[in-house]
Each structure stands twice: as C-alpha cells, then as structure tokens.
Amino acid sequence: KSIAGHEFIGFSNATFLSEKSVADRNFAIAYFLHEHNVFPKGTNLKNTLDLYFQLCSVEATCDSAAMICATLANGGQCPTTREMCLSPDAVRNTLSLMFSCGMYDYSGEWSFEVGLPAKSGVAGSIFMVVPGVMGICVWSPPLDDLGNSYRGVEFA
Numbered sequence: 001k002s003i004a005g006h007e008f009i010g011f012s013n014a015t016f017l018s019e020k021s022v023a024d025r026n027f028a029i030a031y032f033l034h035e036h037n038v039f040p041k042g043t044n045l046k047n048t049l050d051l052y053f054q055l056c057s058v059e060a061t062c063d064s065a066a067m068i069c070a071t072l073a074n075g076g077q078c079p080t081t082r083e084m085c086l087s088p089d090a091v092r093n094t095l096s097l098m099f100s101c102g103m104y105d106y107s108g109e110w111s112f113e114v115g116l117p118a119k120s121g122v123a124g125s126i127f128m129v130v131p132g133v134m135g136i137c138v139w140s141p142p143l144d145d146l147g148n149s150y151r152g153v154e155f156a
Contacts, residue, residue, distance in 0.1 A: 003071050005080040007064035016057040023049065062125070062137045069127050069135020072117075095129060102127075106146045106153070114156045126152035 001009050030045045039048070060068070071078045072094060076086030086094070098117035103110040103126075110118060119127045124141030126149050140151040 002078060002081065002083050003068050003085040004060065004064040005067040005071070005078050007067050008059075008061050009064055010059035011054070012057045012059050015059075016053050019053040019056050020050070023053065026052070060137075062139050065125060065127055065137035066135050069129045069137060071135070072129045073131055073133055073135045075132075095131065098127075098129065104147045106144075106148055110153075110156075116156070118156070120148040120152070122147060124149045124152070126156065128156060 001007075026049055027045075030049055033039060034043070034045055039045070067078070067080065071085055072091055075088060076091045077084050095117040098119050099107075099111060101107045102117065102119035104120060106120075114128075117129045117131070121127070122143070123139070124143060125137060125139045128136040128138075130136070138149065138152040138155055140149050140155075142150060144150045144153065
C-alpha cells in the first residue's frame with residue numbers, strides 16, 4: 001500500500017479463482033518456456049503462475065493507481081508520504097517493461113505515437129507515467145480490439 005500513498009489497494013479472490021480456472025494458455029506458455037530453460041533452475045511453475053494470477057487480481061481505484069504511477073514518475077518515492085517504496089533499478093525495469101509491452105499488441109504503436117510508459121488493464125484502465133513529472137490513471141471501458149480502453153487511448 002505504500003506505493004499507492006496508502007490509498008485503496010485490494011484483492012479479488014473471485015478474480016484470482018476465475019483467472020486460475022481458465023489458465024490453459026498461461027500454463028502452456030510457462031511449460032514451453034520452462035522446456036527452453038527460460039526460468040531459473042528449480043522454479044516451481046505452479047507457484048510462479050499462482051503469483052501471476054494473484055497479481056492479476058489486485059484491485060485499485062483511479063486515485064490509488066494514479067498514485068502508483070506518480071510514485072514511479074518520482075523515481076520510486078511516493079510524492080504524498082515521501083516514503084521510498086522502490087529502488088531506482090526497480091523503477092527503471094518497471095518503466096522499461098511498461099514502455100515495451102504494457103499496451104498488449106498496441107505497445108509498439110503506442111511507443112511511437114504517445115512515447116510514455118503505460119500499462120493497460122482488462123477492466124478498462126490505462127496507467128501512464130511521465131517520468132519526473134506525474135502519473136495518470138484513466139478508467140473508461142469499453143475495450144478496443146487490442147484489449148485497451150478505447151477512450152483511454154484517445155485521451156493519451
């Protein structure tokens with residue numbers, strides 16, 4: 001919760017169980033990657049996928065998500081509490097992943113057209129980070145054909 005400035009962060013057990021029950025593709029990809037030695041030796045795929053499904057089940061409001069983005073924009077320090085929540089390496093790695101693949105199949109085009117690290121959510125949210133300036137979260141379902149908020153993409 002510190003990364004969100006102690007704003008609301010929740011967990012949906014119903015989402016976790018639902019994600020886990022329809023995870024055949026995730027398991028197939030994980031076993032394929034495991035077969036090609038992508039994971040560190042001794043990785044427990046079931047535990048790893050459970051963690052992934054748990055992360056997919058985190059709930060946030062627009063305010064708490066925007067605060068997370070603002071913390072990333074502020075180099076890992078929450079702008080309201082001044083608490084250092086993330087290391088510089090964690091911020092750099094997170095923003096790099098958001099920039100390169102955070103918008104699903106639209107990520108490459110987003111990178112050229114918008115040029116900001118972002119993460120789309122299947123509930124209709126888009127988290128955006130303007131490094132050193134601010135964090136933004138928009139929430140506006142419905143989704144476009146690529147799984148991103150149609151209005152959120154238009155906003156950016």
